[in-house]
Amino acid sequence: MNQLYEKESTAFFTKTDGNISSPAGFFAGGLHCGIKRKRPDLGWLYSAVPAQAAAVYTTNQFQAAPIQITKESIMESGKLSGIIVNSGNANSFTGNEGLRHARLMREWFAAQIGVNESLIGVASTGVIGELLPVEKIETGIRRIEKEGTSHPDLFEKAILTTDTFQKRACVTLEIDGKTVTVAGCAKGSGMIHPNMATMLAFITTDAKVEAAALQNLLKQTVDETFNMITVDGDTSTNDMVVVMANGLAGNDTLSYAHPDWKKFAESFAYIARELAKQIARDGEGATKLVEVCVTGAETEKEAQTVAKTVIGSNLVKAAVFGADANWGRIINAIGYSGVQVDEQTLSIRIGGIPVVEKGMPASYSEDEAHAYLKENDKICIAIDLGAGTCQGTAWGCDLTYDYVKINATYRS
Incomplete structure (x- = not known):
């Protein structure tokens, strides 16, 4: 991948004004459940079919409960159907009770959208060391509509903490004669440092991608994008980047051997790079x-x-x-x-x-x-x-x- 990003080529893909639910079969939304005073604080993202999943997590030794639960889910089958996210409370350094709360979030969201709980990831961001108000979160999850509706703007808002703007990117490209979409959104403003920090990023695509190739691509891309930003030198307990590829575009399975792999990898890298730069630009108090x-x-x-x-x-x-x-x-x-x-x-x-x-x-x-x-x-x-x-x-x-x-x- 090209390292001089200011000279990047977009020959392989077309930038669009799409969002996290632009790839076929993805739905997203958000609402206010009461963790914060007024702003949306509960977001959800799910695919109409189980999606191949890959993730990279914070290197902080105190990994928060949601990260441990998401790891469990992805390790079980390598797939995710959805992710439930809250902001305002990190559910970090909260012991066994925090783990129980993260598992409850997974269980409740799985039941709400009708999938096995092992297909659900969990993410949290906010203040460290406080227990989640799980009753409010349960009530919020019960309000989630299943299929047919998508409000990606509310999802983008629901994951924010000290951010001053929403962060998103989307591209389309052609693979095997099919239109493939890759999109992402993120949050992050403070506690940002190479090797991940208090940032969450979600990338969706309707491409069909081989599991090992997707994980390797994510790791390489994170090393060249999210791990190349810093705001204040602090690395948080809750960071993760999760990618879901549901295959609904109908292309042949992408792997390193596929003739269009480079096109897909460049498009994927562009999404991550744009989100990383938006996080850096939105550093707490930043003007440049x-x-x-x-x-x-x-x-x-x-x-x-x-x-x-x-x-x-x-x-x-x-x-x-x-x-x-x-x-x-x-x-x-x-x-x-x-x-x-x-x-x-x-x-x-x-x-x-x-x-x-x-x-x-x-x-x-x-x-x-x-x-x-x-x-x-x-x-x-x-x-x-x-x-x-x-x-x-x-x-x-x-x-x-x-x-x-x-x-x-x-x-x-």
């Missing part, structure tokens, strides 16, 4: 999306490491917020990334403005650099290590006064 593109590395891993280290530097993030082209902070982050870099081959550009050339300060206009940082809501930092042909891209945001304000009052 920051993209760090590293080229000239000896290995892809080294390029990704440098990109993630620079995007995660609080000093770099603060400088972007202050429109200060302080490239010394970028140098500093590269220096502690753990990647061996020859400073004599290192070059850096901020928005196309060269600030370092072959290890030496470049001659540039401070006013021009300041204007670029101040006037644009997407800031691009290009780093050429001058050592090889590998590359990597990471996304983040600036660090603002509002980040502290939001997190200082999160529970009040």
Whole structure:
């Protein structure tokens, strides 16, 4: 997959204004059940037929109860028919009672849509360490209509916490003469860091995909997209990315041997990449999306490491917020990334403005650099290590006064 995402090709697919229920046979919705004061806080997603499922979970050692239950379901058959999601309460660090509550959510939703409970996944996001108000959730689940109705906008709203906007992406492509749709939505704003964070992402497709190929594709794609974003360096207990492929498009089974595999993989990667960038752009208190593109590395891993280290530097993030082209902070982050870099081959550009050339300060206009940082809501930092042909891209945001304000009052 192409790592210089700002040069991405869309030759394989067509971007649309669709949503999580655009692929054939998927339904979604949301409602307010009383976990939050007013906003939707219970969402559901399901397929008319059991779908091949794959998932990637947070690396935090304290994995929340919903993750454990979703793992159980997917491990049993490799398929899911639906996912029930609540926001406002993470059901994390809640012991055996939390596990019981997650299982009840699975049981109730399975009964409501008429499937075996092993075909249901569970997700939660919100405050850690508080028991779920399960009576309210049960009442909410009983209000879910089964087939024929879909309200994806309400699903997108129901999964949000401190997010300021809904996040979605959708594409169509042709495989075996059939129109295939791939779509996704996500939530995430704070506690975002590479190796997953307090984010949930759901991807649906009506393509028919081999189980092993789907899981491998998801893992590779997450490594190149969701694991390449950071907001604040915190990794949460509840993150997961789940993909469901129900096969209703009618294509032949996709695998690495299929002639259209590359088309599907590129389309899938686009969805994940767009959602990842939207999460980074919506960092708590953020005013700018920051993209760090590293080229000239000896290995892809080294390029990704440098990109993630620079995007995660609080000093770099603060400088972007202050429109200060302080490239010394970028140098500093590269220096502690753990990647061996020859400073004599290192070059850096901020928005196309060269600030370092072959290890030496470049001659540039401070006013021009300041204007670029101040006037644009997407800031691009290009780093050429001058050592090889590998590359990597990471996304983040600036660090603002509002980040502290939001997190200082999160529970009040």
